[in-house]
Amino acid sequence: MHDLMLLCFLLCLASTADGGEIVNGEKVPEGALPYLVSVQNITGHVCGGFLISRDFVMTAAHCDKLNPTNVVVGSHNLNKIHKKMRIKFKKCKHGHFQQTITGYDIMLLQLNKRVNFNDRVKPIRLPKRGMTVKEKSECTVAGWGKTRTGGEQVKELQMVNVSVISLDQCQRVWKKYDGILPDGVVCAGGYATDKGFCQGDSGGPLVCGGTAVGIVSFNRGYICDYPNMPNVYTDLSKYTNWIQKKLKEKKCFI
Known part of the structure; x- marks a missing residue:
């Protein structure tokens, strides 16, 4: 009964609170997040990503539909990109x-x-x-995505703190509105808070205690006027075997 009352309270809060900017965060000091990369196509930035070795970047599989062609490493302001910062790649989706x-x-x-x-x-x-992140752990998400629904993507890297939501709670809320969540995800931000990610942040990392624990995956209906629904990330701890296999093989394709 207590859990039901709490869920009802949070749902009411999410439906009545004013939506804010996606992150309600702040600009990142230059060089503070040296692992962040901009994944780009011929028009510019389309997704985030993060460096995990000298020759591999991690991002979201759904970014592939945007036809990315190169990554920009060491960037903070996307208006200040040098040729040497751009690197082409092959994909392992x-x-x-x-x-x-x-x-x-x-x-x-x-x-x-x-x-x-x-x-x-x-x-x-x-x-x-198998690593798990405790509920209410404070983590960070960063990117060059939109700061509100329908807004423009930013040129200077932005970051915000978000709290991890228990998977049970996340599944209950998503099931009520949009169905069942897939396996292998972690939730943080976007719900009972005005902080979270938005379009253009896809592929970036959810960082907890200096470890990338998730990949920005999806929110509800491209709406970033939080609070409304928990943000959903791919849970990297569920894919460690796949990651290590690909890193060892080094056989990605165009």
């Missing part, structure tokens, strides 16, 4: 991916050349298999 709502929203980008690590270009740690 998870073979079971169909659409975000069915899961497996993960893709590796094998860079055409190895990057040199420095203060502005560094990889981020990945979770161990």
Whole structure:
């Protein structure tokens, strides 16, 4: 009964609270997130991503539909990109991916050349298999995505703190409105708060305690006027075997 009352309270809060900017966050100091990369196509930024080794970037599988062609490493302001920061790649998209709502929203980008690590270009740690993040843990999400529904993407990197939502709670809320969530996800932000991610942030990492635990996957109906529904991320701890296999094989395709 207590859980039911709490759920009703949170649902009411989510439906009546004013929606704010996607992140209600702040600009990231230059060089503070050296693992973040901009995944781009011929028109510019389309998704986020993050460096996990000298020759691999992690992003979301659904970003593939935007026809990405290169990544930009070491960037903070997308108006200030040098030729040497751009790197082409080959793609390793998870073979079971169909659409975000069915899961497996993960893709590796094998860079055409190895990057040199420095203060502005560094990889981020990945979770161990089976690692779980406690409910209400404070994590961060960052990107160059829109700051509100229908808004423009930003040029300077933005970041916000979000709290992890229990999977049971997340599933109950999503089931009430849009059906069952896929396996292998983690939820944080977007619900009972005005902070979260938006379109253009896809593929970026959910970072908890210095570890990339999730990949930005989807929200509800491209609506970023939170609070409304929990943001959903691919849970990287469920894909460690697949990741290690691809890193070892180094056989991604165009």
